[in-house]
Amino acid sequence: MSAASAIRVSQLVKRYKTSKTNAVDGVSFEVSRGEIFGLLGPNGAGKTTTIGVLTTSILPTAGSAALMGVDIARDPIAAKRRIAVVPQQSNLDRSLKVREILTFHAAYHGISRKQREARASQLLGDLGLGDRQNEKVNRYSGGMAQRLMIARALMHEPDVLFLDEPTNNLDPQSRLFLWERIHELNAHGLTILLTTHDMDEADKLCHRIAIMDQGKILVNDTSAGLKKMIPDGTALEVRVHAGAEKREEIATALQAIPGVAKVEARDGDAESLTYRIQANSADTLIGPVAQAVLATGAEVRDLSVKQPSLEEVFISLTGRHLR
């Protein structure tokens, strides 16, 4: 294991007593310090079970998991000191006031009164909860409860933060707010592992993404790397102002450009037409495509590079839609 790894999971297997199949089935991956790593997959893929093992609430059937160099099964207490967990559903202590939820959490981690009060004030401010710190959480909306759970998680300054489906059930505004916070925290050096079934979220947040399905990791790469897995996955779309008589000529000219795999005409009307040009690296063809169109005497109205979505990657890997 390299010194820089925050998480290392090796051949992890979990089978629940009542189940005939493995919930996690031989999963291995490594997360570097300071990385945002995403486990992406449909419900039941084994993401939450993997997080459970890493956060000491689930014992592995086989394989091992280490956190900042500590074997989790062997020394769960040392692991607990270094992690924080934001679960899918609120588990906030409803008997306590908002501020106390933070200060007691810090006290559980042995942080002195002075430090925990200071940190609570700071985090309540940062997360926009300062005005309502003496309420109980019953009156909190889903988004506020989520923010409070994040504040709580940060109270003991963990090395690794686990976010299980962090933006599930959040309104778009809260989701954006959360994404910004996650980027900010990561910029300060926090390692983050998150699970999601939201392709867009994985794409926007994660440095690397492992796609999980039926207990296995299918692929593990950067978002860009994953998208390259689809052959001729990138495309250029060019909208051309041209009469019907020129359209065949333009298609032939585009098809003749070296590197072009396929040209498709779509969305046409009397005056203009869009061509979708599939290629392995479509972004390098912007110049040649524009020139080819102009050479026919037609006008270019719009030109854009289309990346494949992670959704398409998932479909191409499993043959199924994510949801």
Added chain:
Amino acid sequence: MLAAKAFLAILRRDLVVTGREFVPFLMQALMQPMFFLFIFGKVLPGIGLADPHLATLMLPGIVALTGMIAAMQGVTLPLVLDLGFAREIDDRLLAPLPVWCVVLEKVLFGAMRGAIASSVIFPLGRWILGDGFVVRPDRIPALIGMVILTALVGSTIGLLMGTIIKPEQISLMFTLIFTPLLFTGCTYYPWGALDNIRWFQILTLLNPLTYCSEGLRYAMVPPIGGRPFPTLPLDWILLALCVSVVVMFLAGNRTFYRRVVT
């Protein structure tokens, strides 16, 4: 060291929460014993339907029952809800201490509640029973010891129940467990007086509350007619109670662990 700090912080959390609801807690714990003392200690002897000594013999049983139930309730109900769906305990389970320490804290906290509820019976009894309130003054250390032990018995039983019962079964289980516990625990009658109903006398020995009630009778009931009041032997009482505490704690700790670490 860190585990000890975490343990104390978790205990403080429970004390803060209970402190805020101290009056409701006392009302919940004391309403039933108050009426029992009044009806059985005052009304029935007053209209000639019960022996005037009944109050003296029943008071230790009421102290035992009140302490035990307050301790059980302090552990069972929060655990059933927490493990069932609220999961509020997760934050404490992620604190840097072994899981059994979280369990131990629950038990000690429940026992504190039980011991407080038991203690309040004394001024309450004095107020309701007036001259009928009789407690021997020479066994105060034994009395304190029995109050604490009774509370621990209650909180460890509460632990096991809280880790077994599912939220949807709460009301059924309370009836199925509390009612027999209540009536076979020698609360309202001394064990020795059951000689005539031998099978029932033996049955009561299966209930830990019997030993609590008898132990408190040993510590509280003064000699009647110059003769010490007969109870179960003290060494048997202590043995039974210690076995109950240890067995219930170990069993409850085991089921708790299975509920939170799968």
